[in-house]
Amino acid sequence: MAKTITGEALQGPLTKEGNEVKPASAGGAAEVPDFEKIERSEGFKHLMRKKKMFLIPATALFLGLYLAFNIVISYTNWLDAPIAGDIPWVWVFAFGLFAMTWILVTVYMKRAAQFDKMAEETLKEFGYEEKGDIR
């Protein structure tokens, strides 16, 4: 089992030379990678850009629609009119929020698979590879 993940273990000297950042598991003594270097790398910056491009609009969209729905049903009776037969619009919009949740989850699962690939490439570039189950 891995040692408790705390900052203490990470405050050792930082590796300065080149792009070679050795993971802790490589060869005996734990060497701490230069995270700032990874943070500044093109690969990682690209990953963060792509993530933001999805997450910020998607979060704004679902929170916005959710809040708008609640504000509209609380302050107005716009959605009380029936859409078909005796079903008021409000049920359609409510179900729309359900559908929105499922759609966004599905889209995110696809996107996240791409993020995983980018993250993997960044990690590889800095000499880190998943060594099986680390627990």
Place this chain on the structure above:
Amino acid sequence: MNATVIIIFLVIVAMTLVITYYAAKKTNSASDFYTAGGGLTGWQNGMAIAGDYLSAASFLGIAGSIALFGFDGFLFSIGYLVAYLVVLFVVAEPLRNLGKYTLADMINARFNAKKVRGAAALSSITIVIFYMIAQLVGAGALIQLLFGIDYLWAVLLVGIMMTIYVLFGGMTATSWVQIIKAVLLMLGTVVLSFLVLKNFNFNIMEMFTQMKTATPHGEAYLKPGVKYEIPLDTISLMLALVLGTAGLPHILMRFFTVRDAKTARSSVMWATWIVGIFYVMTIFLGFGAAAFVGADLITSTNPAGNMAAPLLAQALGGDILMSFISAVAFATILAVVAGLVLSGASAFAHDIYGQIIKKGEATERQQMLAARYASVGVAAFSILLAIFAQSLNVAFLVSLAFCIAASANLPVIVYTIFWKKFNTAGAVSAILTGLISALVLVSVSPSVLSPEAGAAILTGTPLFPLTNPAIVSIPLGFIGGFVGTLVSREIDEKKFAEVKVRANTGGFKQL
């Protein structure tokens, strides 16, 4: 209590005890105890999340609410489901990548300060205790009705069962109890929904037409505004629901039971489908109960409407279905309270004892012992509180728990992951501001103070107008974190770089 109830009930109890027996054999380390060794698959954890999340308040409460209040009863379902997008987009993956057993672990991956850990543990424990009292008091009343036993014995029964699961089987037993419960709950809900739809001739249009005249509310039943009349109060409550889920300790803890962020993500996907389909079916349960049981019988059996689903089962499927649904309700309660005990115990034993008092140097044996003592302690304390709270109206504690989770935990999570300048002082002040403001505001709100004697815990004039303070306390939590950060001005960009890289790539976990 008839023979069928007793048999189904005993089968469920026996099944969960067998699981606990096998789980106990596999529970040999603190990691096994808190995270089931981290070996759950995506669908297993997704089912367990659903089992952890769909409390009796969801199953019996929402079905009853829809039966009595129509559309307004369904509002909770919407908030509870959309909340999973916050969990998926913001919390699940960084939490898995940075943390080990608790939320405090994740925040401390950045700060490593005892006061931050202490504050995070405090808010987790507060949420768990409130949520647990609501669950246990509800469970006591319910089991009293379902099985005809005394409140005291009902609470003790649930309390002892949850303690056995957690004490001996840890997270492994808890997870499987939750998975089985999720299967049973879905099965019961599908059967009930099918019977309801059959009675409406499988015609949704006809169902709505009939519902228009089936209840005392008439046409208003199908529209918002029957239950929630104060717009700002509704919005505040809905904010608590959508933002609170991502800060509930027992839900967050579930993400440590999978091996990586990818699996954490797929477990949210599974959970979203299961939880969502379940909530869609609550409409059929609620409508069915209103149409085929009737508001009078529902409220005379239980004024809050909690018996709507079992009564519906009785009306459509007779004694056998009623017994099955009662047993499902019992399993539902057990699965949720077991998850709560475990997350409360992790805050005490891992955060406070293991990391703060023992400075992370407790031996494996000490950690296990502490975890077990803490589990018994949390369970015993909650049982006692639940026994004393029997006659109090504590239903609001569930939405209060969501409110605290959204006000105290969500701001600090968001800042930790995204804000470069965030610091130790900011983290402590974000948690405490959110926690204290939610608690203070609710204690002077209509949920606690009512001019009408007996309607709330205390009699008096409320000083704060909203029943749920989320719309004020969530912004206060964020402001608290912001101001705290600016005041102390300490900054560690290196540490943020590390947290950012680890949270977003899942690498360097063994550090």
